[in-house]
Amino acid sequence: xxxxxxxxxxxxxxxxxxxxxxxxxxxxxxxxxxxxxxxxxxxxxxxxxxxxxxxxxxxxxxxxxxxxxxxxxxxxxxxxxxxxxxxxxxxxxxxxxxxxxxxxxxxxxxxxxxxxxxxxxxxxxxxxxxxxxxxxxxxxxxxxxxxxxxxxxxxxxxxxxxxxxxxxxxxxxxxxxxxxxxxxxxxxxxxxxxxxxxxxxxxxxxxxxxxxxxxxxxxxxxxxxxxxxxxxxxxxxxxxxxxxxxxxxxxxxxxxxxxxxxxxxxxxxxxxxxxxxxxxxxxxxxxxxxxxxxxxxxxxxxxxxxxxxxxxxxxxxxxxxxxxxxxxxxxxxxxxxxxxxxxxxxxxxxxxxxxxxxxxxxxxxxxxxxxxxxxxxx
Amino acid sequence: xxxxxxxxxxxxxxxxxxxxxxxxxxxxxxxxxxxxxxxxxxxxxxxxxxxxxxxxxxxxxxxxxxxxxxxxxxxxxxxxxxxxxxxxxxxxxxxxxxxxxxxxxxxxxxxxxxxxxxxxxxxxxxxxxxxxxxxxxxxxxxxxxxxxxxxxxxxxxxxxxxxxxxxxxxxxxxxxxxxxxxxxxxxxxxxxxxxxxxxxxxxxxxxxxxxxxxxxxxxxxxxxxxxxxxxxxxxxxxxxxxxxxxxxxxxxxxxxxxxxxxxxxxxxxxxxxxxxxxxxxxxx
Numbered sequence: 001x002x003x004x005x006x007x008x009x010x011x012x013x014x015x016x017x018x019x020x021x022x023x024x025x026x027x028x029x030x031x032x033x034x035x036x037x038x039x040x041x042x043x044x045x046x047x048x049x050x051x052x053x054x055x056x057x058x059x060x061x062x063x064x065x066x067x068x069x070x071x072x073x074x075x076x077x078x079x080x081x082x083x084x085x086x087x088x089x090x091x092x093x094x095x096x097x098x099x100x101x102x103x104x105x106x107x108x109x110x111x112x113x114x115x116x117x118x119x120x121x122x123x124x125x126x127x128x129x130x131x132x133x134x135x136x137x138x139x140x141x142x143x144x145x146x147x148x149x150x151x152x153x154x155x156x157x158x159x160x161x162x163x164x165x166x167x168x169x170x171x172x173x174x175x176x177x178x179x180x181x182x183x184x185x186x187x188x189x190x191x192x193x194x195x196x197x198x199x200x201x202x203x204x205x206x207x208x209x210x211x212x213x214x215x216x217x218x219x220x221x222x223x224x225x226x227x228x229x230x231x232x233x234x235x236x237x238x239x240x241x242x243x244x245x246x247x248x249x250x251x252x253x254x255x256x257x258x259x260x261x262x263x264x265x266x267x268x269x270x271x272x273x274x275x276x277x278x279x280x281x282x283x284x285x286x287x288x289x290x291x292x293x294x295x296x297x298x299x300x301x302x303x304x305x306x307x308x309x310x311x312x313x314x315x316x317x318x319x320x321x322x323x324x325x326x327x328x329x330x331x332x333x334x335x336x337x338x339x340x341x342x343x344x345x346x347x348x349x350x351x352x353x354x355x356x357x358x359x360x361x362x363x364x365x366x367x368x369x370x371x372x373x374x375x376x377x378x
Numbered sequence: 379x380x381x382x383x384x385x386x387x388x389x390x391x392x393x394x395x396x397x398x399x400x401x402x403x404x405x406x407x408x409x410x411x412x413x414x415x416x417x418x419x420x421x422x423x424x425x426x427x428x429x430x431x432x433x434x435x436x437x438x439x440x441x442x443x444x445x446x447x448x449x450x451x452x453x454x455x456x457x458x459x460x461x462x463x464x465x466x467x468x469x470x471x472x473x474x475x476x477x478x479x480x481x482x483x484x485x486x487x488x489x490x491x492x493x494x495x496x497x498x499x500x501x502x503x504x505x506x507x508x509x510x511x512x513x514x515x516x517x518x519x520x521x522x523x524x525x526x527x528x529x530x531x532x533x534x535x536x537x538x539x540x541x542x543x544x545x546x547x548x549x550x551x552x553x554x555x556x557x558x559x560x561x562x563x564x565x566x567x568x569x570x571x572x573x574x575x576x577x578x579x580x581x582x583x584x585x586x587x588x589x590x591x592x593x594x595x596x597x598x599x600x601x602x603x604x605x606x607x608x609x610x611x612x613x614x615x616x617x618x619x620x621x622x623x624x625x626x627x628x629x630x631x632x633x634x635x636x637x638x639x640x641x642x643x644x645x646x647x648x649x650x651x652x653x654x655x656x657x658x659x660x661x662x
Contacts, residue, residue: 098392098393099392101436101437103437106398106475106476107398107417108436108477108479109396110393110394110396112390112393139629139630140630142629144384145391145629147630257656257659257662258659258660283630283632284631284633285626285630285631285632286625286631286633287439287440287625287626289437289438289439290437291437295437298437300392302392305625305631305632305633307635312623312633313622313623313633314623315621315622316460316462316463317595320622320623320661321661322661323661326660326661326662329662330635330662333637334635337638338637338638340638341637341638341639342638342640
């Protein structure tokens with residue numbers, strides 16, 4: 001097979017060997033290839049060296065407070081939904097040293113950590129998570145003060161998206177207009193096509209880097225049938241999606257900051273912060289200053305934080321958000337409403353992780369709907 | 379309007395720059411002031427009244443502190459600090475010659491240029507006088523550009539009156555009205571007793587042409603705004619300085635969020651009509 005179509009709009013077909021060589025080419029280019037792997041009874045992100053590291057035939061069951069890996073996907077490599085981790089843990093690690101300082105008598109000097117040289121290729125990024133990257137870009141890649149580590153990692157990253165062939169149990173990307181089709185923000189996107197006698201991927205380049213990568217892989221042009229089948233798969237996923245975010249969540253939340261409903265949610269919410277950790281856009285951090293035993297070296301570490309902790313809003317005299325109701329309100333109102341004001345986009349991408357991983361199954365789509373419906377009763 | 383001074387090393391906003399302590403003054407039992415100079419070879423430190431810095435105590439931590447010095451003297455960076463937590467208590471023990479880390483300046487400023495031509499009413503509670511002092515210096519240095527200048531200050535007790543000598547000096551000027559009140563009087567105090575909101579209206583001002591700037595506890599600010607509204611000052615003429623937990627000061631850490639505002643970046647000084655609705659929501 002030869003490649004005569006450097007056009008980014010062009011779609012081609014690769015088989016399992018092609019996917020294997022895609023991973024190989026990325027590794028040859030110095031990328032650390034990261035993909036979901038079945039581990040600890042969940043889809044956990046980790047390094048893959050070839051397709052043999054990808055989960056075969058694994059699906060997931062997701063519902064409020066419920067996650068199970070189950071068989072049933074046959075030969076499929078990508079028939080599961082979003083796992084507990086977002087890709088942010090690579091672009092914006094849970095713990096990162098910002099600098100180290102050395103004391104000299106009364107003074108000190110700062111030894112800055114060098115710029116990140118991490119070079120990641122993300123394999124199997126779903127449309128919701130592409131949106132999540134776009135959302136975090138608005139947070140961290142800003143003039144005049146961006147976060148240099150995030151910006152460097154993001155610039156170095158190669159993104160292989162996968163169009164979803166099944167709607168996960170808690171997904172609602174259709175109503176957030178973020179999926180299930182990967183529209184942009186990827187270098188290469190794949191749609192998995194499985195028949196009785198073949199297992200191929202419709203591949204589409206989304207960037208110059210993506211075109212160049214596909215040119216190095218054994219492939220053939222996609223037929224019209226294959227392209228329409230890929231479309232049908234994604235449409236079917238969209239149609240079978242069970243959950244939906246209300247249309248005007250931004251304004252509903254803004255109008256309901258003093259609703260009685262927050263107390264009702266607080267009766268269930270454990271303020272554990274799971275939703276903030278699994279959310280692919282939550283970006284809050286704290287800093288920790290540490291010293292060595294001699295007191296000559298000091299370091300500052302940045303660590304993921306959660307708006308559900310009491311410390312989060314602490315100022316002299318006490319925490320601003322003492323009640324659980326105020327902390328849940330902060331999270332959901334920030335995500336669905338304040339985010340628009342701050343970054344011109346919703347902080348929610350419709351991945352459903354916060355619903356799945358909430359120990360008591362609080363559903364962000366339900367809470368928003370309840371607030372809206374409460375307005376009708378007034 | 380003049381653009382606000384911003385952090386010098388924008389490429390790495392999280393790295394503190396060492397500044398040497400030139401002088402320390404103990405203002406009150408729990409409050410002290412440090413004069414800082416950049417280590418040799420560093421540029422002068424320009425800031426606008428109302429802006430703040432992140433101050434770093436080696437190995438202990440970092441805190442957001444408003445700048446309390448004179449914006450016309452960029453050679454000396456002045457901070458007035460109340461020792462209430464681990465970091466500020468460690469800072470209280472610092473002597474002349476010691477080094478502190480500085481990141482900044484950050485945030486919005488009192489609109490001292492925009493309000494030229496109007497009467498100015500400054501209302502402070504407790505250590506809230508410190509973030510207003512640069513505005514006072516600026517107005518006094520350009521006194522002819524403003525109408526009446528009224529400074530109203532409330533402290534807990536006579537022993538908690540910050541910058542007392544300066545308040546007395548400003549009070550002695552014929553072009554400045556200063557009044558001070560305390561919550562609880564002790565022996566020898568012959569001044570006002572009661573909340574600072576009781577002073578609103580003293581000194582006189584034209585409500586249609588008055589700019590108010592307020593810094594203090596939120597409850598004090600709420601009642602001060604009410605008293606100003608009662609005297610006809612509208613919310614778009616009132617500015618407040620907000621306090622929130624801050625870890626980064628550049629809008630990344632999320633701690634200072636106040637509705638859709640990042641207090642570190644969009645504040646700390648806000649025109650009140652822009653945050654009015656959120657200001658009254660409990661625990662937002």
